[in-house]
Amino acid sequence: MKVSEAMSHPAVSVPTGTPLRQVAREMAEYGVGSVIVTEGGALRGIVTDRDLALAALDSGLDASEAIDSVMASPVITVNVADDIHAAYRTFRTAGVRRLPVLEDHRVVGVLTVDDMLIDVFQRLADLLGPVAWSVLEEPPGPPSADTRSRKA
Amino acid sequence: MKVSEAMSHPAVSVPTGTPLRQVAREMAEYGVGSVIVTEGGALRGIVTDRDLALAALDSGLDASEAIDSVMASPVITVNVADDIHAAYRTFRTAGVRRLPVLEDHRVVGVLTVDDMLIDVFQRLADLLGPVAWSVLEEPPGPPSADTRSRKA
Amino acid sequence: MKVSEAMSHPAVSVPTGTPLRQVAREMAEYGVGSVIVTEGGALRGIVTDRDLALAALDSGLDASEAIDSVMASPVITVNVADDIHAAYRTFRTAGVRRLPVLEDHRVVGVLTVDDMLIDVFQRLADLLGPVAWSVLEEPPGPPSADTRSRKA
Amino acid sequence: MKVSEAMSHPAVSVPTGTPLRQVAREMAEYGVGSVIVTEGGALRGIVTDRDLALAALDSGLDASEAIDSVMASPVITVNVADDIHAAYRTFRTAGVRRLPVLEDHRVVGVLTVDDMLIDVFQRLADLLGPVAWSVLEEPPGPPSADTRSRKA
Numbered sequence: 001m002k003v004s005e006a007m008s009h010p011a012v013s014v015p016t017g018t019p020l021r022q023v024a025r026e027m028a029e030y031g032v033g034s035v036i037v038t039e040g041g042a043l044r045g046i047v048t049d050r051d052l053a054l055a056a057l058d059s060g061l062d063a064s065e066a067i068d069s070v071m072a073s074p075v076i077t078v079n080v081a082d083d084i085h086a087a088y089r090t091f092r093t094a095g096v097r098r099l100p101v102l103e104d105h106r107v108v109g110v111l112t113v114d115d116m117l118i119d120v121f122q123r124l125a126d127l128l129g130p131v132a133w134s135v136l137e138e139p140p141g142p143p144s145a146d147t148r149s150r151k152a
Numbered sequence: 153m154k155v156s157e158a159m160s161h162p163a164v165s166v167p168t169g170t171p172l173r174q175v176a177r178e179m180a181e182y183g184v185g186s187v188i189v190t191e192g193g194a195l196r197g198i199v200t201d202r203d204l205a206l207a208a209l210d211s212g213l214d215a216s217e218a219i220d221s222v223m224a225s226p227v228i229t230v231n232v233a234d235d236i237h238a239a240y241r242t243f244r245t246a247g248v249r250r251l252p253v254l255e256d257h258r259v260v261g262v263l264t265v266d267d268m269l270i271d272v273f274q275r276l277a278d279l280l281g282p283v284a285w286s287v288l289e290e291p292p293g294p295p296s297a298d299t300r301s302r303k304a
Numbered sequence: 305m306k307v308s309e310a311m312s313h314p315a316v317s318v319p320t321g322t323p324l325r326q327v328a329r330e331m332a333e334y335g336v337g338s339v340i341v342t343e344g345g346a347l348r349g350i351v352t353d354r355d356l357a358l359a360a361l362d363s364g365l366d367a368s369e370a371i372d373s374v375m376a377s378p379v380i381t382v383n384v385a386d387d388i389h390a391a392y393r394t395f396r397t398a399g400v401r402r403l404p405v406l407e408d409h410r411v412v413g414v415l416t417v418d419d420m421l422i423d424v425f426q427r428l429a430d431l432l433g434p435v436a437w438s439v440l441e442e443p444p445g446p447p448s449a450d451t452r453s454r455k456a
Numbered sequence: 457m458k459v460s461e462a463m464s465h466p467a468v469s470v471p472t473g474t475p476l477r478q479v480a481r482e483m484a485e486y487g488v489g490s491v492i493v494t495e496g497g498a499l500r501g502i503v504t505d506r507d508l509a510l511a512a513l514d515s516g517l518d519a520s521e522a523i524d525s526v527m528a529s530p531v532i533t534v535n536v537a538d539d540i541h542a543a544y545r546t547f548r549t550a551g552v553r554r555l556p557v558l559e560d561h562r563v564v565g566v567l568t569v570d571d572m573l574i575d576v577f578q579r580l581a582d583l584l585g586p587v588a589w590s591v592l593e594e595p596p597g598p599p600s601a602d603t604r605s606r607k608a
Contacts, residue, residue, distance in 0.1 A: 025209075027202075049206070054180050056209050057172050088583070121429065123579070129548060135426055153388075235305055240426075276424055283574060325513050328513030356509035
């Protein structure tokens with residue numbers, strides 16, 4: 001199983017030099033918690049909503065400042081053709097919650113801890129067999145609007 | 153098993169009226185991703201780092217604005233004496249990632265999805281028996297400084 | 305959450321003195337992998353299909369022999385009113401796959417590792433939220449007749 | 457990740473024509489719950505301790521009878537070079553608890569549901585990071601002799 005099969009979130013990206021304000025708008029519009037920063041298509045950094053909050057309110061950066069000084073860089077990545085098992089090892093050693101996915105040095109997606117938990121869940125379901133489906137017949141409660149704003 | 157045994161994060165809280173800037177500072181100092189808002193000790197709201205990022209950079213609120221207009225309210229909670237199973241059900245229906253924990257109407261902690269995943273992990277370890285420990289003998293990689301900044 | 309909510313298998317039981325042949329028939333008829341042995345309603349032992357196989361074919365016991373010399377005794381148990389968490393701890397320390405469940409010194413059920421794995425699965429589903437259900441929309445393959453004969 | 461990395465149990469096998477008594481002895485000696493039946497190295501069937509118990513005590517077969525009429529055949533298998541993900545799918549659709557592992561039409565191992573649960577557990581540990589190890593610092597109770605006789 002490849003990384004490409006588990007990554008569920010297309011990467012939202014902005015070019016270097018984008019103002020903090022615009023990065024926040026992208027996060028709001030696409031309902032994601034992190035944005036990739038690229039330069040000529042090449043990965044330069046990654047920034048989370050938390051990074052933005054601390055930059056604007058704790059460090060006091062202006063909303064018009066470029067994202068470049070706020071983004072984390074360099075970035076730990078995985079390759080789209082990697083075995084998913086390699087991604088697990090990378091999460092274990094890197095201590096992060098999201099990994100940009102590269103194909104030929106370009107970002108084609110993001111792999112999150114939540115994507116991986118879904119993978120774990122599916123595997124457990126496979127092992128439990130039909131009983132897993134019967135257990136989940138009970139409806140999961142109202143599809144919550146909050147799920148859109150879950151940290152990606 | 154009670155909620156009190158699983159909640160690992162003491163709640164970081166601020167009074168209503170606290171400026172956004174100060175809330176961001178508390179999040180940075182304590183390495184948490186959400187802060188409880190109280191009034192005379194009573195829970196009034198909850199705010200995440202993402203809420204702060206969007207308020208300051210997307211909505212354009214000033215750093216001196218009070219947290220009151222930004223916080224989510226009312227807040228879904230669990231009781232410190234609840235069975236942990238009730239907390240699972242609440243997570244299922246509420247679609248959130250953290251629940252303030254109340255004791256006599258006062259917030260005594262926060263229960264996060266990550267706390268609950270640890271509970272799931274421990275249960276699985278209990279079922280696998282000694283083999284679970286042998287599997288984990290391999291060191292988990294360098295204790296990452298990043299773990300401190302994981303979203304709480 | 306109590307043990308009573310997780311135990312899915314009514315206990316199949318036989319009185320002390322029952323011949324091995326009859327115990328095997330009960331296991332075949334009810335599709336279970338273990339049988340409780342009682343005396344005047346009180347728990348005396350537990351026997352698995354494996355115990356029967358080795359007794360009859362490795363030790364060479366006759367099919368008319370009483371189950372008493374084959375059953376494991378004494379038996380580690382849990383109480384029907386115990387918190388499910390206590391059952392996890394018991395599985396961890398006891399190294400067995402099934403625990404008879406007692407109510408007022410009488411056996412009212414059996415709690416298996418498989419019951420507990422279903423509990424773990426449900427908790428993980430609760431944490432993942434609606435996405436868990438969407439993942440499992442794919443049918444689990446033909447409901448297999450083999451599930452009936454899975455070791456209880 | 458390949459099937460070869462997850463299969464922990466070398467396959468115990470007997471040739472077709474082996475008496476039931478001898479198959480039970482192999483199960484007892486190697487502490488396994490199933491045995492592969494081969495003919496000239498080629499897989500012909502698989503038999504569990506439960507199959508033996510019912511054959512000897514419910515069906516009344518003599519201990520000197522050949523295993524051939526008791527074994528399940530044909531047998532669902534996986535290939536040693538298969539991605540582990542293919543094995544999950546096979547478990548899901550086949551409704552069995554163990555799959556012989558083939559390499560060039562010869563059995564080189566057995567993959568069990570328990571092996572796969574260990575794989576699930578490791579993945580979850582990878583995602584939880586260092587906290588997973590700290591949780592498991594508590595000793596798992598006395599290393600139980602029972603683990604040897606757990607159904608393979």
